[in-house]
Amino acid sequence: MSDSAIDLDDVQGVILHGYRVKLVRHFVLTITDAGATGRLIAALVRGDHGLPAITTARRIAPKPALFMNICFSASGLAALGISAQQLASFDAAFRRGATDPASAATVGDVGPSAPQHWIGGLHDGARVHILLSLWATDSHAALEDASARLRAAFTNGVTELYVQDGAEFPDRTVHFGYRHGIAQPTIIGVPRKRDAPDAQPPVPAGEFLLGHRNAGGGTYRVLPDELSSNSSYAVFRILEQDVAGFEAMLARFSAQTGIDIEMLAAKLLGRWRNGNPLTLTPTAQGAPLPDAQLNSFEFVGSDPATNDTLGLKCPIGAHIRRNNPRDAAVIGTDSTHHRLMRRSMPYGPQYDPDHPDTHARGLIGFFINASIRNQFEFLSSEWNRRDDFVKSATGPEGAAAGNAVYNISGEDFLAGVNDPASSAFTLPGKGPKGSANRTLDGFSRLVTTRGGVYCFFPSIKGLLYLAQLTAAAGAVPYQR
Structure with a gap:
């Protein structure tokens, strides 16, 4: 066929x-x-x-x-x-x-x-x-x-x-x-x-x-x-989200680093909250880009001016980069072999920080693929939970500016098993062997699985x- x-x-x-x-x-x-x-x-x-x-x-x-x-x-x-x-x-x-x-x-x-x-x-x-x-x-x-x-x-x-x-x-x-x-x-x-x-x-x-x-x-x-x-x-997954914990984490890291809360939120996900990718809008959220542009980018590419091998714009450990490395060098063939189709929707009431509550809320839906082992389980275990899935790679400026393998730590901040004793997220900086990097650590798991079916x-x-x-x-x- x-x-x-x-x-x-x-x-x-x-x-x-x-x-x-x-x-x-x-x-x-x-x-x-x-x-x-x-x-x-x-x-x-x-x-x-x-x-x-x-x-x-x-x-x-x-x-x-x-x-x-x-x-x-x-x-x-x-x-x-x-x-x-x-x-x-x-x-x-x-x-x-x-x-x-x-x-x-x-x-x-x-x-x-x-x-x-x-x-x-x-x-x-x-x-x-x-x-x-x-x-x-x-x-x-x-x-x-x-x-x-x-x-x-x-x-x-x-x-x-x-x-x-x-x-x-x-x-x-x-x-x-x-x-x-x-x-x-x-x-x-x-x-x-x-x-x-x-x-x-x-x-x-x-x-x-x-x-x-x-x-x-x-x-x-x-x-x-x-x-x-x-x-x-x-x-099928029911994924409960700790919204209050997430906002508290952003506030804490913003105070520690002096980085704006919305910039931190964008660095963790790889996109601003309005959907604009950091790769295309690295310094400010700006107005929402047209839908046709939101997915039109790569992380490496052939143009030195836009190359982000080191994750200086979009961190290598960002959620979208772990779940879809695009043209970056990673273990497991390439991203084409491990794609997922997502069909999800929120459940529970929207969180109002002015009126905190304890209602269950999160995301529910399907991750669709032709091989659960090679797609959903591979992505979940190899790219979301490991920090050594990225292959050695330098950007246009060579090793003096850094290497991708040093610019990632911990597990995915959303899909990982994050314990305050071991959790880590790297904000890459330009320098050899990660010397200019900053690490966010001590955060808890933000997403808890409440149900699943294969x-x-x-x-x-x-x-x-x-x-x-x-x-x-x-x-x-x-x-x-």
Whole structure:
């Protein structure tokens, strides 16, 4: 299958497109009757019985009021009749699941973030079978009406374990105040809504869809064949954010260093809170750049005037640089081989510093990829948690100005496991072997995992295949 031959009507929409909606509701379900669940899946694919239909990647105009997609855990696929032999062909990380100790250790779900502390029954991976996500363009009434119809249909086949809502903020920011959803990969063969300059090379479709050629020149496939084309994996995360702790940390470091709070916030993320990248606007936030320019930059490049190999503009340890090093020299091939598609939205009320509260708030959504191990887990463990993933590199001025390997410390300030005794963030300066660097340290973890699921998004044809499976005689729950 070539990169251009993507059957958009066979792909679940959330994999290839952000819906740009205001509201979301994620249902966590356990299967109680496989036969009834199969009938439910078929009804959702076709939109029967007044139910909302599964959204495909074919864009609809005018924009609909609702979008819906469905995915399954390894335990959920087994409950529908996928055999242990067939499951053995799936991504190894997916088979382990998010609650497995090896998975948790790899991505930093330890301490307060460990699975035993997760909410909504998500700590029990064997019971988490289905995630059904319902997005509403802007109508609470439409979301509630569709939810009521879905819940009526759940009665015979599945039980609702948990539900988590999210709501977009008016300024498209998250709780820490940063604008989000900016840097998404351009996928070869996917029609773009608009042409926007992007300095990064397009990513082969196989990095996000099974059965298509990936960046390594191969294809990811599974058994049975009916699930092996146009399907994808995702990691669902509920990430609680300590907004008060973040603002207090910025104030403390600003007082220590004399650096403006907003500049510090930009250095930690790699972008100003309005979305402007430090690489393009290194000295002041300025007015928001046009959307077409927000992602049009590299960190190294061929022009000495814009080269930022040392991280003097955008620190090498900044969140966006760890999660997408672009053209910088790092371990693990290059960034094209480890890209993620993000579909997230804030949950909980916006924080008001004048009226502090203890409400839970954070970010909820999917990290989509065709290989959980090579994309989500690699990025989480190698680039977010290590400070030696950067290869030796000097800028246009040579070694006297510094080397990239000396200009990073600690773990990612958002995704890392940060303990005050060991946390560190380097603000690079110009000088040999990091001699002019400044280090921020002694800060706590700002993001705590409250839930997670390793998921499989079947294609539309794959969903219809699952729909006709029944609980085979003698079938047993999936065992990792």
